[in-house]
Every structure is written in structure tokens, then in C-alpha cells.
Amino acid sequence: MKIKNQKILKILTLGLFCITFQSSFSQIKDDCNVILKNWRAADCDNTFDPYRIKNRITGIETIDNVTIITVNFSENCCVELNPSLEFENNRLNLLPYTEYEGDYCECNCCFSISYEIYGLAQLNYETYFNGKRIEFSNEHYQVKEPTFEIYNGQEINKTNKYGFQEGIWMKFYESGEIKYLYHFPDQVLYYRSYPTWTKEFYESGALAYYNRNDSTERWFDDGQLQAWDYKYSIGDTAYKEGFALYDNHQLKKRYKEKSHIEKDTSTRHLIERTITDVFYHEEYYENGVKKYLYTMDTIFSWYNTGIIKEKEISNGRLEYNESGKLVKRIIHWSLNDTISNWNLSHSFYIEYLENGQIGTIHYVRDEVLDGGDSMAPSNHYYWKWNELGECYETPSEWTEDLPWIGFYEIKLPPTKNIRNAGQSR
Known part of the structure; x- marks a missing residue:
């Protein structure tokens, strides 16, 4: 009887194992399928x-x-x-x-x-x-409880279910007067929006600032217009113009410019560049003296005494000290090498001594190498003179004609053996 019970127990255990194994196998099979x-x-x-x-x-x-x-x-x-x-x-x-x-x-x-x-x-x-x-959701952002405040019976400072600002927003002085007034678009669902217009007020209630999509204005507390910026388009060309005054009501700047998009389709990928042309850009010191002038063909800047400081010209720049003396001249040009077809850049950086004579000529140029197969950019050469007009430094490796020959802007005192004087820098 004891033996029979053991056999029954073994059969039950084996049956339980088979059931467990089949269940586990069934899950594995589902996973694999x-x-x-x-x-x-x-x-x-x-x-x-x-x-x-x-x-x-x-x-x-x-x-x-x-x-x-x-x-x-x-x-x-x-x-x-x-x-x-x-x-x-x-x-x-x-x-x-x-x-x-x-x-x-x-x-x-x-x-x-x-x-x-x-x-x-x-x-x-x-x-x-x-x-x-993750779960199923029709909401693309986390949902929040919408909020708002009441001001004079009107809903202000609203946020929607995504936390985006909507409608009229206000900020106040401690006195309770309105300081800022913003207007945000309604039903903002995709991106955090920016105000369609903004107003700022003096505590007296006078308008201090007004910004819209195409223009910005700012006023003094006496009501005079302090600054104005305006943007508009004609066809594919965008225009900007404006002015600003100092707190003492003197003119600070005025400007007008235009820009357009230039498309380059010569490569595999479309390249777009913004080209800007300046009609004029003027800046003034607070004392009323002109500080800066940019036009289509030249640029000037002045010290606050009215003495010229810099003058941009078509091929370079002139720089002056506060006494009005020329202290530096820069000349740029480029030449196409007919053999290698490299477009080579050249520049003179000329510094003047107190007596008005040239003290340094710094020549920078691109040079063709390996018979035209390669190009070495920005090679530097220096010539220097003292106040007596004596050349005391030249580049020892220079074996060509002097590079400034033919430039009427470069006037040097007569100097003998200029290519062999001194040591290379």
C-alpha cells in the first residue's frame, strides 16, 4: 500500500511538472511569435x-x-x-x-x-x-490647469492647458497703475507664442513704449518721440529705417538700409545669403558732434572733438590721431595669377612717424607654390625707416622689385641700397 501511494505521488508530481512546463513553453512561444x-x-x-x-x-x-x-x-x-x-x-x-x-x-x-x-x-x-x-494620448504636450486673473471685470494673464500665455497680460506699478500691457494670440496650441504687441507706460499713464510686428516707438515722459524703428517690404526687398535721441534730446543715430535674399544654385545644395545695402547710417556724440557715417561708397568716423578718426575708401582705410595727423594707411588689392589661375590677395599696412614720413611698410601677400599647384596665404614682409629717412630693416629674402613702385599714395625719401639695408625681421 505504501509503494502504491509513492507511485501515485510520483505520477501527480510528474503531471504538475508537465502542466508547469507547458504553461512556460506557451508563454515563450507567444513571446517568440x-x-x-x-x-x-x-x-x-x-x-x-x-x-x-x-x-x-x-x-x-x-x-x-x-x-x-x-x-x-x-x-x-x-x-x-x-x-x-x-x-x-x-x-x-x-x-x-x-x-x-x-x-x-x-x-x-x-x-x-x-x-x-x-x-x-x-x-x-x-x-x-x-x-x-507610454500611453495613448491626443495631447501632444503635458496638460496643466488653465489659469487667469480678473481685472475690472476682464480676464487677464491667462494660460491655456499647455501653459501658453493667451490674450491680454498686465503688470502693475506698486501704485496700481498699469506698467506693461501685452497681447498674446488666442488658441495657442503648438509653440509658446510671443506678444503681437507690447506697451509700456510711465506711472503717470503716459505711453513710454509701443512695439508691434513692423515698428517700435519710444517716448520721453514729456511726450516727445525718443526713438523709432520701422520695417517694411517691397517685393522681395526688406527695408529698415529709424532714429534715436539721447536723454538730452540730441540726435544719437539715424539709419536706412535694405536687404534681400540671394540664392546660389550652382552647388548640390541651395545656399541662401542675405545681402544688405546701407543707404546711410549716422551716429552722433551726446554733444552733437558727428561720430560715424556709413554710406554706400564710404565710411567716416570722428573723435568727439570733430577731428576725423578713420576714413574707409574703396581699396582700404586711413587712420588719424586726435591731432588730425595721418598715422596709418591700409591698401588692399587682388591679382589673378595667369599661370596658376589663383586669385591672390595683397595688402600694404603703412605706419607714419610723428614727422609725417613713412616709418613702416608691412606687405602681406598670397604666393603661388610648386609651379602653381598650391598657394601659401598671407606671407609677411617688413621695411622700416627712422625719422632721418634711413631704412634700417628690410626682409633679407626679398629679391624682387620693391612692391610699392607705382603706388602714388606711397611717398618715400630717397634711400640707397634699400633692399640690402639692415636685417630681416
Whole structure:
């Protein structure tokens, strides 16, 4: 009887083991049968703010035992998507890639992937994305409780369910008078908005500042206009003009310029450049003396005494000291080498002594090497003179004619053996 009971116990134990094994095998089989059949990814989408968006499921449906799960998420702009999945212990982990591929750019973007998965239809599971739990949501950002305040029966300082500012916003002086007044767009759903216009008031109630999309104005407390900036467009050309006064009501600056986009299609990628032309740009010292003048063909600047400081010319620049004496002249030009076809840059940097004579000529030029196969940029050569007009330093490696011959701007005292005088710098 004892032996028979032992046999029964063994049979029951074996049966229990088989049931357990079959259950475990069934789970393994289910795990192995959850496979990614296909996937589709949408291109980078800037409709939403990638730095606020929450990763979420935006669509789920089952067709013929294939479950289609769509996930919206934020990722680096230059990512290369290669989706996969993991399924274990009723946990579905969707991956945008197994290992990151692509460049790392200085931006994020919003993406979506639709995973077509076989074997999920009859299973209970939790969904993860990149190892973090996600759920279905129609809200692209975290939802907050909307807020507002009441001022004279009017709703102000409103935020919507995403925390974005809407409508009229106000800030006040301690006296209760309005200091700032902002207007934000209504129904802001995608990006944090900026005011469509802004007003600032003196405590007296007088308008101090008014900013709109195309213009900005500022007033003194006596009502006189202190500054004005205006932007407008004619065709593809954008214009800007304006002025500003110092607190003592003297003119500080006035300007007018235009700009347009220039497109270069000579390369594989479209290159756009902004070209700006200045009609005039004037600046003044607080004492009323002109400080700076920029026009289409020249640039001047002055000391606050009215003495000229710098003058930009077509091929260089002249610099003066506070006494009005010329202390530096810069000359730029370029030449095309006919053999190598290199476009070579040349510059003279000429410094003057107290007596008005040239003290230093610093010559910088690009040079062709290897019979024209290469080019060495910015090679430097120096010549120096004392106040007696004696040349005491030249570049020992110089064997050519003196480079300033033919430049009427460069007037030197007669000097013998100029190429052999002194030592190289």
C-alpha cells in the first residue's frame, strides 16, 4: 500500500511538472511569435515643439492579427531610424533604432513611427518606448490647469492647458497703475507664442513704449518721440529705417538700409545669403558732434572733438590721431595669377612717424607654390625707416622689385641700397 501511494505521488508530481512546463513553453512561444512585420516613419515634422512634446501613442488598430501602433516622439534632427521591438513578460518595448546611427545635429525634431506587429492581438501587455512607459494620448504636450486673473471685470494673464500665455497680460506699478500691457494670440496650441504687441507706460499713464510686428516707438515722459524703428517690404526687398535721441534730446543715430535674399544654385545644395545695402547710417556724440557715417561708397568716423578718426575708401582705410595727423594707411588689392589661375590677395599696412614720413611698410601677400599647384596665404614682409629717412630693416629674402613702385599714395625719401639695408625681421 505504501509503494502504491509513492507511485501515485510520483505520477501527480510528474503531471504538475508537465502542466508547469507547458504553461512556460506557451508563454515563450507567444513571446517568440510577437514580431515586427513592417514599419513606416514620417519625416521630421516641425508642427510641434520638439522640446516640449511628450512621447506618446497616437494610434492603435488591429487588422487580421496585425496590430498597428503609431508612436510620436522627439529625437535628434539627424537620426537615421531603424525600428525594432522587444517583447518579454508581457512587456512590449518599441525602439526607434537598436543603436544610434547618423550625425548629431544641434536640434531636435518631431517624428512618428507606425509599427506593424504580428501576434499581439490576443495578448495583454504594457507598451514602452525606448524603455519608458507610454500611453495613448491626443495631447501632444503635458496638460496643466488653465489659469487667469480678473481685472475690472476682464480676464487677464491667462494660460491655456499647455501653459501658453493667451490674450491680454498686465503688470502693475506698486501704485496700481498699469506698467506693461501685452497681447498674446488666442488658441495657442503648438509653440509658446510671443506678444503681437507690447506697451509700456510711465506711472503717470503716459505711453513710454509701443512695439508691434513692423515698428517700435519710444517716448520721453514729456511726450516727445525718443526713438523709432520701422520695417517694411517691397517685393522681395526688406527695408529698415529709424532714429534715436539721447536723454538730452540730441540726435544719437539715424539709419536706412535694405536687404534681400540671394540664392546660389550652382552647388548640390541651395545656399541662401542675405545681402544688405546701407543707404546711410549716422551716429552722433551726446554733444552733437558727428561720430560715424556709413554710406554706400564710404565710411567716416570722428573723435568727439570733430577731428576725423578713420576714413574707409574703396581699396582700404586711413587712420588719424586726435591731432588730425595721418598715422596709418591700409591698401588692399587682388591679382589673378595667369599661370596658376589663383586669385591672390595683397595688402600694404603703412605706419607714419610723428614727422609725417613713412616709418613702416608691412606687405602681406598670397604666393603661388610648386609651379602653381598650391598657394601659401598671407606671407609677411617688413621695411622700416627712422625719422632721418634711413631704412634700417628690410626682409633679407626679398629679391624682387620693391612692391610699392607705382603706388602714388606711397611717398618715400630717397634711400640707397634699400633692399640690402639692415636685417630681416
